[in-house]
Amino acid sequence: MTKTLLTIVIISIMIQLFLNNSYAVEPEEFLQNPKQEMRARDISKNIRCLVCQNQSIDDSAAPLAKDLRILIRIKVQENDTDEEIYKFLTDRYGDFILLKPPFKISTFLLWSLPFVFFIIGIFILFLHNKKSKKTFGKFNVLLIFLFFSI
Amino acid sequence: MIPNLGNFSLWLAFCFAVLQFVVSYQKNNKSTLYFNRIAVNGLLLCAFLSFLSLIYSYLVSDFSVVNVFQNSHTTKPLLYKIAAVWGNHEGSMLLWILVLAIFNYFIFKLYNKTNSIFISKTLETQAFVTIGFLLFTLLTSNPFERIIPVPTNGLGFNPILQDPALAIHPPLLYIGYVGFSAAFSFSISAMSIESIEKVPWYNYMKPFVLAAWTFLTIGIAFGSIWAYYELGWGGWWFWDPVENASFMPWLLGTALVHSLVTVEKKMMLQKWVLLLAILAFLLSVVGTFLVRSGILTSVHTFALDPARGIYILVFIGILGAYSLILFALNSKKFIDKNYVSFLSREGSILVNNILMVVVCFTVFLGTIYPLIIEAFSNNKISVGEPYYNSTVVPIVIPAILIMGVVPLLSWKKIGVKKIFRKTLPSIVLTIIVTTIFLWIYQSYNPLGLIGIILACWVISNIVFTQNNIPKFSKSMVIAHIGISLLILGVTGSSVWQKEKIIRMKLNDETIIHNYNIIFKEIKEVVGKNYIAIQGNFWIYNNKKSIITKLNPENRFYPVTNNSTTEASIHTNLLRDLYIVLGDGNEKDGWVVRVYYNPLVVWIWIGAFVIFLGGLFSINTNIKILKRLSL
Amino acid sequence: MRKKILIFPFIAFFFVLLVFFYLLVIERDPSELPSVLIDKKVPTFETDSLLNKETFISKNEFGSEITLVNFFATWCGPCRDEHVYLKRLSNEKGLKIIGVNYKDNPNKAVEWLEELGNPYSDVIVDSKGLIGIDWGVYGIPETYIVNSKGTIKYRLVGPITKKKYNAFYSKIKESED
Numbered sequence: 001m002t003k004t005l006l007t008i009v010i011i012s013i014m015i016q017l018f019l020n021n022s023y024a025v026e027p028e029e030f031l032q033n034p035k036q037e038m039r040a041r042d043i044s045k046n047i048r049c050l051v052c053q054n055q056s057i058d059d060s061a062a063p064l065a066k067d068l069r070i071l072i073r074i075k076v077q078e079n080d081t082d083e084e085i086y087k088f089l090t091d092r093y094g095d096f097i098l099l100k101p102p103f104k105i106s107t108f109l110l111w112s113l114p115f116v117f118f119i120i121g122i123f124i125l126f127l128h129n130k131k132s133k134k135t136f137g138k139f140n141v142l143l144i145f146l147f148f149s150i
Numbered sequence: 151m152i153p154n155l156g157n158f159s160l161w162l163a164f165c166f167a168v169l170q171f172v173v174s175y176q177k178n179n180k181s182t183l184y185f186n187r188i189a190v191n192g193l194l195l196c197a198f199l200s201f202l203s204l205i206y207s208y209l210v211s212d213f214s215v216v217n218v219f220q221n222s223h224t225t226k227p228l229l230y231k232i233a234a235v236w237g238n239h240e241g242s243m244l245l246w247i248l249v250l251a252i253f254n255y256f257i258f259k260l261y262n263k264t265n266s267i268f269i270s271k272t273l274e275t276q277a278f279v280t281i282g283f284l285l286f287t288l289l290t291s292n293p294f295e296r297i298i299p300v301p302t303n304g305l306g307f308n309p310i311l312q313d314p315a316l317a318i319h320p321p322l323l324y325i326g327y328v329g330f331s332a333a334f335s336f337s338i339s340a341m342s343i344e345s346i347e348k349v350p351w352y353n354y355m356k357p358f359v360l361a362a363w364t365f366l367t368i369g370i371a372f373g374s375i376w377a378y379y380e381l382g383w384g385g386w387w388f389w390d391p392v393e394n395a396s397f398m399p400w401l402l403g404t405a406l407v408h409s410l411v412t413v414e415k416k417m418m419l420q421k422w423v424l425l426l427a428i429l430a431f432l433l434s435v436v437g438t439f440l441v442r443s444g445i446l447t448s449v450h451t452f453a454l455d456p457a458r459g460i461y462i463l464v465f466i467g468i469l470g471a472y473s474l475i476l477f478a479l480n481s482k483k484f485i486d487k488n489y490v491s492f493l494s495r496e497g498s499i500l501v502n503n504i505l506m507v508v509v510c511f512t513v514f515l516g517t518i519y520p521l522i523i524e525a526f527s528n529n530k531i532s533v534g535e536p537y538y539n540s541t542v543v544p545i546v547i548p549a550i551l552i553m554g555v556v557p558l559l560s561w562k563k564i565g566v567k568k569i570f571r572k573t574l575p576s577i578v579l580t581i582i583v584t585t586i587f588l589w590i591y592q593s594y595n596p597l598g599l600i601g602i603i604l605a606c607w608v609i610s611n612i613v614f615t616q617n618n619i620p621k622f623s624k625s626m627v628i629a630h631i632g633i634s635l636l637i638l639g640v641t642g643s644s645v646w647q648k649e650k651i652i653r654m655k656l657n658d659e660t661i662i663h664n665y666n667i668i669f670k671e672i673k674e675v676v677g678k679n680y681i682a683i684q685g686n687f688w689i690y691n692n693k694k695s696i697i698t699k700l701n702p703e704n705r706f707y708p709v710t711n712n713s714t715t716e717a718s719i720h721t722n723l724l725r726d727l728y729i730v731l732g733d734g735n736e737k738d739g740w741v742v743r744v745y746y747n748p749l750v751v752w753i754w755i756g757a758f759v760i761f762l763g764g765l766f767s768i769n770t771n772i773k774i775l776k777r778l779s780l
Numbered sequence: 781m782r783k784k785i786l787i788f789p790f791i792a793f794f795f796v797l798l799v800f801f802y803l804l805v806i807e808r809d810p811s812e813l814p815s816v817l818i819d820k821k822v823p824t825f826e827t828d829s830l831l832n833k834e835t836f837i838s839k840n841e842f843g844s845e846i847t848l849v850n851f852f853a854t855w856c857g858p859c860r861d862e863h864v865y866l867k868r869l870s871n872e873k874g875l876k877i878i879g880v881n882y883k884d885n886p887n888k889a890v891e892w893l894e895e896l897g898n899p900y901s902d903v904i905v906d907s908k909g910l911i912g913i914d915w916g917v918y919g920i921p922e923t924y925i926v927n928s929k930g931t932i933k934y935r936l937v938g939p940i941t942k943k944k945y946n947a948f949y950s951k952i953k954e955s956e957d
Contacts, residue, residue, distance in 0.1 A: 024383065026732065026741050027653045048532050050813060050918040053447070054388045056534075063883070064918060067909045092916040094816040099534030101519075107531065110519045114512040114541040121504035125492075128500060445803055447811040456804040463804070467797055474793070478786050518796060525799045528814050 024059050029066075031073055040076045043085055044069055046099050056099060153215050156203025157294035163196035163247065164284045167277050170254075174274035182270055183261060190258040190273070193280070197251035201244045204293055205235050214300040217241060217293040222304040223709060225679050226312070233317035239442055240293035242320060246438075247287060249328035250280045253358065257332060260354055262779050268349045271339035272332075279331050282465050290458045315376035322369030323396060327434040329362025330399055333406065334431035337424045338473060341480040352413040352423060353778055357771040359410060359427070363403035364764025370396050371757035382715040382730050384647075384745050386753065389538045391446055394517045395437030398510050402430040405506040408499045418496050420484040422503055428473045433514075435466050445521065493566065495559045498552050505549040512541050547600060550637065553630060554607040576610035583610075591646045591748060601641025608634040625770060629763030636756030642749025643726075649746075655739035663746045665697070665727060666690040672740070680705040682716075685731040685740065689720065702731040726750045815916055815924075815935040822849075822930055823914040830881055830889060830903040841878065841902070843930035846955060848877040850900070850923045851912060853884040854892045859921045862939035863896050869940075870899035875952070879903040882912050882920050923948075927955040 025044070031037040041058055047068060049060035057065035068089070075085050089097050101107050170189035173182050204217070208231045213219045221234045221241075235241045254276050261269050287293075336355040340346050373393070374386040387393065406426040409419040440446065443459025491497050516533040523531050555573065583606045588594065612627055650662045654669040661667070671686040682705040689697045700718035707714070720727045725748045732741025817823075825838050841847070850866060852859040869875045879900035881889045886905060893903065906912055915924065918937075925934040933955035940948055 024732075024743070025651060027651050030651075046534075046536060048534065054390050054534070059383050059385070064909070067913065071910075071913065090816070092816065092913060093918070094529060094531075094813065094916075096530040096532050096813055099532050100536035100540075101531050101533050106523060106527070106529070107519075110515065110533070110537075113515055114508070114545075117508045117511050118545065121508050125501065125504060439800070443800075443804060445800060445810060459804045460801065463797055463801055467794070470793060470797075474790055478790075518799075521803060522796075522799055525802050529816075530813060 024061055036076050040073045043072055048097050048099050152203050152206050153294045156200045159196040159199040163193050166192035167280045171274055171277035174270045190255050194251045194255045197248040201248045208235050213304055214296050216295045216297045219301050219304050224303055230312045236320045240291045243287040243291050245324050246283055246328055249324050253332045265349050268339055268343050271342055272335045275335035275338045286461055313376055313380055315372045319372040322365050326362050326366025326369050330431040330434050332358035333427035337427035341476050352410055356410045357768055359406050360768045363407055366400050368761040375754055382717050384728050389535050391517045392441050394513050395440050398433045398513055399430045401506045401510040402426050405503040412496045412499050416496055418486040420486055421481045424481055432470055498556050501552055502549055505545055509542050509545050550604045554611045575614045579610040580606040593646050595645045598641055598645035601637055605634040605638040625763045625767035629760050632756045632759030632763055635752045639749050639752030639756055643747045646748045650744045653739045654742045662744050664692045680707045687729055700729045702729045704731055721751050812937055817916055817932045822926055825911050828905045830905050836904045842926055845928050847926045848923055850877055851880045851882045851917050851920045853882045854888045856920050858939035862921055865940040865945055866899040867897055876901045880906050882906050883909045925952050925955045
């Protein structure tokens with residue numbers, strides 16, 4: 001029994017040495033207030049883990065991710081707004097740390113082009129069908145309605 | 151000796167490809183057919199020999215070959231030694247060439263008296279592409295380079311990558327990517343030839359496109375399956391640039407398949423087919439570029455080498471410039487009959503094309519935008535999942551709605567009232583089924599609602615038009631059902647997932663969605679090349695009878711000094727129960743993460759059903775081809 | 781009319797290829813994150829000094845001469861490798877280097893410095909990594925060049941190696957411009 005425990009401890013240590021002591025968000029990090037905790041997790045899910053590939057700090061096992069998770073929770077408890085927390089992080093790490101690209105002049109094309117492509121697409125549809133304008137009209141309205149309702 | 155054979159075969163393959171190019175360029179001589187037969191078969195044989203030589207070198211652990219040394223180890227299980235062949239950059243290039251050669255061979259088989267000019271031009275284009283990749287491999291990425299003195303053992307391989315799903319993922323994907331090369335070649339040929347009206351070029355293109363698209367579908371699915379089962383946090387899609395690189399050709403491939411059907415039946419959308427075939431293949435090569443050039447880092451990327459990147463870039467430039475200019479100049483030859491009416495099958499396919507292309511461009515934009523920003527400023531931005539959720543999802547939804555209606559439409563216009571009458575039973579059924587789902591999962595998330603509605607909508611429409619006009623193909627039905635099942639799975643697992651993260655000591659109990667989980671034991675386990683800590687969890691349902699025992703592990707692999715977490719999953723048709731063991735100790739207990747993932751298995755089932763539909767369709771179309779080639 | 785419209789996607793396609801080409805041709809590490817603190821004043825912070833009993837107040841330490849700030853820890857292998865170059869910068873070039881002991885055991889750090897030598901004018905303790913976060917540290921070792929006006933001018937991510945030493949020293953000299 002002691003031998004088994006000892007082996008487990010040793011293997012644990014070896015694994016921890018290589019997996020850096022954490023396995024994504026841990027129970028001890030949770031805030032008492034569930035609303036605050038939800039907010040903290042939602043914010044964390046939008047923050048990129050800088051030393052991982054394509055993971056958020058909420059999912060990541062890295063120590064830096066853990067530090068940032070804890071920091072975000074402290075700020076949430078201090079009633080900072082989401083924008084303030086994001087600004088805190090981007091002031092130090094740049095826009096790269098946000099998984100949702102910000103709305104700025106530099107990302108104007110990024111956010112607007114999909115919509116532009118869609119409109120161009122509708123236009124191309126129109127080009128294919130100069131005769132049935134009526135039907136197209138109805139269809140067009142339907143599509144635009146669907147798009148905006150979402 | 152064998153590696154030398156492999157290298158020699160590769161050079162010989164290059165010679166055959168050049169022969170094919172030169173001979174096909176001459177067109178319609180008697181000797182063209184004769185020499186092409188030699189070239190095509192020679193190319194195929196050499197590609198196989200080369201590939202098999204590399205496999206052999208891995209199987210015998212010949213560490214004098216640099217590639218084997220870098221990617222293998224004597225303790226590696228047999229299956230993964232073979233998988234390691236295509237799991238690295240150089241080896242995977244051999245796979246590219248082999249698939250190019252195989253598709254090349256099947257293009258050759260199409261020769262008959264009436265189409266020889268067309269097929270020759272197609273073979274010429276295919277040869278050009280093959281030469282491009284052969285030169286790339288020979289000059290920058292030769293897998294048969296040797297190392298002296300010969301090391302005693304290899305550098306092993308990442309243990310996370312030793313998995314059956316991951317082993318089969320690249321070959322399937324490559325049949326997909328590379329298969330679009332045939333579509334590209336057919337498209338170039340169709341636009342270059344005089345009197346193309348005499349040749350049913352779209353009938354020839356279709357089975358190749360179907361093969362590529364079908365295998366791309368299942369290839370992507372296996373990648374996701376692997377991610378879900380292996381990576382330990384239940385995700386299966388990350389909008390990683392390399393994942394996007396496989397998704398974009400798939401989207402265009404979907405549009406292409408549908409457009410080909412329209413060309414066959416109604417001689418419309420020909421320009422779409424020509425352009426989509428070009429773009430699908432160009433995007434495949436761009437995908438290759440992103441992975442191998444070192445321009446970005448990702449779990450998927452191979453080693454960084456700008457020289458390789460520049461070669462591929464120049465190649466894309468040549469292919470792109472030639473094909474797009476050709477399209478701009480010659481596509482007007484292809485005159486489509488009639489105008490499209492939207493309340494018809496061809497109309498909805500056209501709408502679907504637009505939507506697929508818009509999604510594809512959006513994914514492309516999201517993928518390359520960070521690179522553009524980086525080139526123009528010293529900043530880096532991330533374009534992650536939230537971006538794609540906001541942009542792609544709203545476009546996909548109308549596409550699925552339309553897909554639901556399609557079985558009811560015929561190849562000419564139908565009145566709106568008639569459609570409404572036909573869909574009424576489906577609407578009713580959809581409402582009923584949706585209500586049932588909401589009652590079971592008790593979650594009123596709007597996205598979830600939409601997902602379920604879409605899935606039901608598509609299936610009910612298919613069900614209710616079984617006996618009705620118009621006729622539709624068995625493959626379409628199967629593939630569309632597959633998509634609905636996929637949506638069902640995606641919706642359920644994303645929207646209604648439940649997660650519980652707690653610290654448990656031995657004999658502690660926790661509850662998630664009516665399941666009781668008891669932490670029974672912790673012990674050490676020794677595997678073939680790892681040691682692990684294993685937790686034993688007993689799962690009970692609400693009737694207090696035991697359902698299963700789950701045993702998540704944390705493994706340590708001594709050879710590569712890696713650790714991994716192995717989730718333990720219990721799957722049934724309604725949900726997955728997914729447990730991951732964190733770290734901890736006797737005194738404080740262990741961190742345990744439990745997930746309840748509803749309907750997630752339907753994602754994989756859906757993908758398989760789509761794959762089946764694709765296979766049926768390939769079969770049908772090959773029969774059509776055989777009739778044509780008489 | 782339609783022909784002319786096709787020019788736009790064509791141009792866009794080649795524009796993208798050019799961007800890719802440019803990114804390949806310049807020397808760049810795709811995994812490296814550029815610092816957003818360049819050309820900004822140093823963050824303000826206070827913490828304990830490792831080797832003496834004093835408090836380190838950042839306001840007092842920057843703004844008079846070129847200063848390097850080096851984030852290190854005893855558990856970091858590359859930090860050990862670059863140590864010899866830090867000593868060269870300190871001894872041969874007479875540069876002031878502040879060492880930030882990042883998320884480390886202070887006793888181990890003291891022993892480590894005794895063993896390898898101490899190139900730092902002062903060593904401060906960042907036990908939770910909060911100072912690191914303020915500087916945008918994401919992977920140690922990282923070394924910042926702060927000019928005599930207290931403005932951050934450059935960051936090196938990763939150890940100072942034989943290859944990088946000269947280029948890094950040039951950056952130090954340039955920081956005064």
